[in-house]
Amino acid sequence: MSTIQDQHTAGPIAIGFDYQFYYFMYLALELKHGQKIGFEVKDDVHIDREDGTTVLFQAKHTIVKNTDGSLQNLTTLDADLWKTLSNWATFIKTGNTNSDFLNKHSFILVTNKSENNNDFINSLSLFKVDENIDKALEKVIELENKTKDETLKKYLKNVSSLGKRKLKSFLLKLTIETDVDEIIEKIKNRIFENIRQENLIDAVFEKLSSNLQLAKYTDIKERNKFEISFRDFNDKFGKCFKAAYENKPLPKREFPILLPDDLESQIFIKQLLDIGEIQSGSKEIRIYTTQMLKALNNFSYWVDENFVLPTDMDEFKKNSIQIWVNEFKSKYRQIERQVNSGSLIEDLENDIKNLGVDLIDCLRKQDLFIPSYPSLGIEHSNGHYYALSDKLEIGWHFDWESKYKV
Template sequence: MNSLTAIQEKHTASAQAIAFDYQFYYFMCLALDLRHGDKVGFEVKDDVHIDLKDGTTILFQAKHTVSTKADGTLENLTTLDVDLWKTLNIWVDMIKADESILQDHCFYLVTNKGEGNNEFIESHILFKTNSDIDKIIDLLKELKNKTQNNEVKSCIKNILSIRRKKMKLFFSRLSIETNIDDIIDRIKFKIYEHCRQKDLIDAIFESLSSNMNVAKYLDTKDRKKFEITFEDFNNRFGKCFRVAFEKKPLPKRTYPINLPDNLEEQTFVKQLLDIGEITSGDPLIIEYTTQMLQAMNHLADWTEKNLILPTEMDEFQKEAILKWRNEFQAKYRQIRRQVNSGSSIEDLEMDIQNLGLQLIDFLRKENLAIAEDALGIELSNGHYYALSDKPEIGWHYDWEQKYKLV
């Protein structure tokens, strides 16, 4: 390392900056879990704190490292790690200033460092089981005498200076979490729990982190405490989630179409031939078949990708068929009376064909909608061709006898 590089590195603070970001991302994580009556704060009572509805306050110290071991993994929170003892020392100073905080405060040390073989953490875990404070006190005395680091020695000495009863209560309210290095992934998972749409997670994360950082800057600049209640989060940052709930048009594309070998054997084509809308060999058969297959492909794709709900699909089908049925009843009301009076369908064929043409002309003007999204005339026409191909609808007065019962 040359002298210029050494000077530059001395006056930059990338490790400190990422440590600060780590604290802020942990704050975001807590903000996403807020419940009615809770309040989370950043750099107010501690690195991060949360005031719960029940009156409990949880203080968080978030410690981040970029240092790695020889194998490339992050360094461990060792037994005599200065971050560990400086953190505990801060909280002990708080207790000495006001012992009453032990009644309604909890203390959380969160770090991306690994745990390794940390004697204090092991001893603390055992204490949580048996409440034997004497073993922790013995370990603290041993570590104070063992360390060559004067800062660590001073911190341990300060911890040992509080009364035994207070120390026991403090350690019962202490929690230490290591290996918390996936903080951004945790935030994104919580966002996913809110929006339920994986493809929107990154967009919401970027919007939320950006807006919360700006809010932090402006509140700090105005000498305000950066604290967020459940209601604040909804009011100030709820718009960041709007993309997940805004109505978006269903995606439309042109699918490659494989036409069937015998176009005129399709039921919907037979129905159109029957009323004289087309004739055999008509090039419109290819156009209508393409429209039908495009409509079928779109609906299948939207359903498969969960862009429309099964209930929305059912409602769409019912609405389309109801429009056909209402117009069918209106067009053929007089024909029905004549048939009921004894006229034969064969004698009425010319009138039936004309009414069938009027019926399909009417429905070709319909712009069907699914999930409040209009399909457009081409896909709407294609959907009616698909319904008549099943067949669930028809154009001829006697279409059920001719096609549905075959």
């Protein structure tokens, strides 16, 4: 019973259809402006080009393996090969105007089978160099006489009956691609070429695959042709690529935090101590240091792992410093006028310290963001400002540059 079930399983047929669909998806990802791709309309797959010509694709898949574990070869008398060529020969014969059909169509057979010194493919390669149709036709007739399989004889005879002129045009426009396997991996590589972000390939693949499958099912169910133009692909399926470009939070990692031995010797802590925002020995010193190191660790991680471009980090830094510049000017405008009028900074120290605390309170409310990403969150934003002040790129005291820069 199991043997009969094995013989009648739909698995190999189903995977053959899947192979055709994934090959369609693979080609759709490289569709050019003015082109249209179809699935099971003019052939397994076809592409209508802007110049009025059409490429017909037949996709053949096998799961049969040789004794060494390799996939079945595309033999010289392979049934899939000659059935395909016979079908195309029939297309040529039954076209409205035969010569016009050949002028406007080219033919590509794609298979995951290996070539392995296929005699016909070798003859086809030689024909494309010397264009000797007599030799090519002789090879087809030789194979027709060689096989005892009546079905194969019928396929071969149909091809040879095209006659020399049409057969020559057909063979010149025929391509046979073997070893086209791992089709899903090829699709993902093509997606990668589009989005340039390896960590988002699977998300885009899943969205695109499911939406194309749904569109195919709906169109065929409603007896419509499943065809997609370049514009259709962008309009209907462009959103599948949104995962690569939409604003999503940057991944935050918990790195080990190694606090320095002398926390109060850090420049950013000295600045906070000097304006009276914290007191020596307070627990906030450890909290602020931890926030700064968390931010620095994640910034380095995002750049190293290519989540963020260095140019985006530069823009982020410039923007955050500009926020500080604006707030600094706003807080200290009156102090600056007094100093310019002759007042001594030492005499204004109490007001400066109070304004310095107001300044940092204002900056702590900023929820910063890196271009193309949503907010960092308050903790990382605060940590970033602590890091800037530790590097003496910003300060809190009105006279911070003179006090801390050597």
